Amino acid sequence: MKKKLLLKIGYLKNFGFSIIMLLFIMNVNAQTSVSGTISDEDAPIPAANVVLKGTSNGTAADFDGNYQIQKVPANGVLIFSSIGYKTKEIAVNGQTQINVSLEFDISSLDEVVVIGYGSLKRTDLTGAVTSISAESIEQSVPTSIDQVLQGRAAGVQLQQNSGAPGGSSSIRIRGVSSLTGSNEPIFVIDGVIIDNTTGSGSQNALSAINPSDIVSLDVLKDASATAIYGSRAANGVIIVTTKRGKKGESTINLDSYIGWQEIPTKLNLLNLQEYAIHKNTRSDLGIVQRDPDFVRTDLLGEGTDWQDALFNRAFMQSHNLSISGGSEKSTYSMGIGYLDQEGIAFGSSFERFNLRGVVDTQVKEYLKVGINFAFNNSKQTTTVSDGSLISIALRQTPNVAIRNADGSFDGPATNEFVQNNPIGLASIRDNRNETAGLRANTFAELSIFKGLKFKTQYAIDYGFSNAYTFNPSYTFGALQNDIREGTRTKAYSKYYNISNLLSYDNTFGKSTINGILGQEYQESSFENLFGYRSGYLTNTATDLNLGDATTARNNNARFSNSISSYFGRAFYSFDDKYLLTTTLRYDGSSRFAKENRWGWFPSAALAWKISNENFLKDNTTVNNLKLRVGWGAVGNQSVPNYAFTSLYGASATNQGTGLLPSNTANPELKWETTYSSNLGLDIGLFNNRVELIADIYYKKTQDLLLQLPLPAYAGSSGVGATAAPTVNIGSLENKGLELTLNTVNADTKDFLWRSNFVFSMNRNKVLSLNSETGILDETLREGSETTIVTRTAVGQPIGQFYGYKVIGRFENATDFYYRNENGEIVPTPLPSDVNTIGENATWIGDYKFADINNDGVINEQDRTYIGNPSPDFTFGIGNTFSYQGLDMTIFLSGSYGNEVVNYQRRFLENPRGNTNLLNSALGYAELALINPNGPNDYRNVEIVGGDKYMPRIAASSASSTSNFRYSDRFVEDGSYLRIQNISLGYNLPTSFISKFGLSNLKVYSNMQNVFTFTKYSGYDPEVGSINQNVLLTGIDNARYPSPHIYTIGINAKF
Secondary structure, eight states: OHHHHHHHHHHHHHHHHHHHHHHHHHHHTOOOEEEEEEEOSSSBOTTOEEEETTSSOEEEOOTTSEEEEESOOTTOEEEEEOTTBOOEEEEOTTOSBOOEEOOBOGGGOOOEEEETTEEEEGGGOOSOEEEEEHHHHHHHOOSSGGGGGTTTSTTEEEEESOOSTTOOEEEEESSOOOSSSOOOOEEEETTEEEOSOOOSTTOOGGGGSOGGGEEEEEEEOSHHHHGGGGGGOTTOEEEEEEOOOOSEEEEEEEEEEEEEEEOSOOOOBOOHHHHHHHHHHHHHTTSSOOOGGGSOGGGOOOOOOHHHHHBOOEEEEEEEEEEEEEOSSEEEEEEEEEEEEEOSBTTOEEEEEEEEEEEEEEEETTEEEEEEEEEEEEEEEOHHHHTTHHHHHHHSOTTSOSBOTTSOBOOOSOSSSOOOOHHHHHHHOEEEEEEEEEEEEEEEEEEEETTEEEEEEEEEEEEEEEEEEEEOOEEETTEEEOOOEEEEEEEEEEEEEEEEEEEEEEEETTEEEEEEEEEEEEEEEEEEEEEEEEOOSOSSOOOGGGSOGGGOEEEEEEEEEEEEEEEEEEEEEETTTEEEEEEEEEEEETTSOGGGOEEEEEEEEEEEEGGGSTTTTTOSSEEEEEEEEEEEEEEEOOSOTTTTSOOEEEEEETTEEEEEEOBOOOTTOOOEEEEEEEEEEEEEETTTTEEEEEEEEEEEEESOEEEOOOOGGGTTSSTTOOBOOEEEOEEEEEEEEEEEEEEEEEEOSSEEEEEEEEEEEEEEEEEEEOSSSSEEEEEEEETTEEEEEEEEETTSOTTEEEEBOEEEEOOSGGGGEEEOTTSOEEEOOEEGGGOSBSTTSBOTTOEEEOOTTOSSEESGGGOEEEEOOSOSEEEEEEEEEEETTEEEEEEEEEEESOEEEETTHHHHTOTTOSSOOBGGGGGOBEEEESSTTSOSOGGGEEEEESOTTOOBOOSSHHHHHHHTSSBGGGEEEOOEEEEEEEEEEEEOOHHHHGGGTOSEEEEEEEEEEEEEEEOOOSSOSOOOBGGGOGGGBTEESSOOOOOEEEEEEEEEEO
């Protein structure tokens, strides 16, 4: 650890020295300049452009509209411009200070939005597209790009599956479109398609991308916008545009911050004295033996707080340096970035290095070429997640010390029914991975004649990864492990894409035509090699070849798949009032048999700019009013490779190596297709100070891809098993409403206040399941117990929690009987495994469960739907304030109506358990005899204390298991309102920083995950999905909590 810290300090010293040298060089080269302020009639214009006419010499104004441009001749002409304003030219005439006021230009407000294989003015959009600017990215200070989406884009629901550094997220655009395939959108980064997954478990494929390199995120939501991507676009498309060079003098930008992280809350577990008193109570009841160390509980202290031991204040730092500029014919942009994030949980960390470069050159008047590359290298430690150390820490008892007096790790005094030492395991185990990736593309664009261009592009995405594990031998108290074992996994992935695009854009009178025709071929391949050995001689020499060769196991897998595509899009605008967009894509995928390999994916959308009609054209209140309607079809090809045919694997036999089929072929397998309709309305009022975007949609997915659920006796599990076939099994629907409201609340010379409100509502339902039962159950394994936790069935939402319903407690003797509808007195239904009245069976203080099928007994047939992880709606609220050089952003996000299973409460709230417990477990129902001299009969027992919702301490394991079976008792309201982000910055005056060769210097602080208002009793109500499984959404099984993050930093431009 010390060595690693010294290396980091050395790195920072070198990095800092480089920055100082750059600042010095820029200061020495500073020459006579022209400065001033650029403003409109009300306020300064941040980031306005200033260029010396006829040259590439230029600069940009700072946040206060102040600018300074060097090397300006006395007879030169300066050109001032900014989006939304008319360009102005001013002769210098020897002046050294020129203040400029630009005029508002409504006609130039058409912000360009990136869509599939091109771009359009926002006012010309006919589909549902949401954009997130670089400003929003900078304000949120994210460590990965997916974090930016939370609450900022209507229709996009993001949940972090893990709060670990580099951890994964679940991204859902307009609900769930697949049951077992991927539900993640595809990310298109500068034309390179990133696999549509943000990772499973603790890993996130997007964490390797540096958010500081990004200019904008454009989210394509409805099929009329996404159909151009065809077979991979069923879950939506997120187009990521990175920074490119601009014409003008070179600019250097440094963005650097440091910070720390903390666990947001702690669970209320028993301390040593509370644990000892409770153990004595259990001893009095004959459940455990008396502990001689707990004779005088009043002398005991707090004991070991395993949460404090596992969770610490963690350091993080990020440094990004970029250089960009260009001439009239060539532009460039280069950047280098470094992120180091320690985890708040011991045994977790993430480190990333990024290097990128972009060069665009106008080789000839008719030919433009460019190249873009991005290299990343990341290292991640996942010991705490891979070893489930959080749940171990929660269950470990406070009478166990972390270390012995000699510094070695301690453990429990017995090896029966005890927990391990999580700190010891996190310290000695080695679970880590390292990845390196290269993403690049190059293009050539030929201008044939006015409006007609041909572009060819070649893109690659190569990935290399190494994963290491080593489990050493140890002795922690009475727990001993003598087996040393290690693994190595090496993987190589390769993706390449070749595309050719012919585009035409022209205006004829009142008609504007924009069209593209394209061809694309993309291929992905993957290969890995796995090795295992045990029998190592020591815990320190862990290379695989140092293990016992006789224990060696190895494995290898490889696959490849490809897609060949032909596509086109046509956009037509008449009189800037009536817009039509149509797309068509024809995809062929190697994942399907020849007969089902090709699929058509069409779309069409219409828009009517009502505000451009004569009756509204000159209206001063309504600046924009547009009605949109769209329809389209998109596909999903997320099936195992070669599922349409049989694969064979080697199997040892008495006669030698043989071959067994590893899967059941299904040559009839075909695309999963989603048909989507959208109706949208865009409104701009009061000089566009109020903007409302509203969309309603309906999506129907047919031919759902699913591995056919088969019973074990069908040979689908066990030794020599053949995996069940992947089939097209059913259909589902999503429908919803999205609202976005943007307002400029105040805009004066010194003060600006902008607000943003995002609202999303989605409902899903399964329409058909062509399985034998018409249902799909998902299980969760905890120790030796496997429990059905969710059920998906026809007519119901996807992945609802499925278990028993608690309808009360047996409070007294009369609760064991009730009068039925016929007036007869009958026994209350009892659980089948404790179906008698007795202290070791069902007793006073035990739970009563709903008899769903009314057969007089509680068993598996009485399980029912007990909760829904999908929210009624989600929302985001943002406010940005600026006053002179100060700016502040406050962003809130929330979810309402979703439920969360606090799965660990099944064990941490059971007062009979041998682990440490939540403090709420002490609220068990306390029993006493009504007549102290009477018999121990249920008619002579009453509840005299405890929480009215808690059961008794069960006298037998069967009774305990019955009370703490998977039920709605552990389903909680997961609604929350979170102060997601608070950012405060100050731009130093240009008059001061220009002395040091700087054009802008901003100091800022940022807080993330500041505070969460919720009724949920666990660490965090934002749970996500376990291993990206949509059927395991909303189940908190000791999830790594999302930390509070506090950072301070500087952004310098020179």
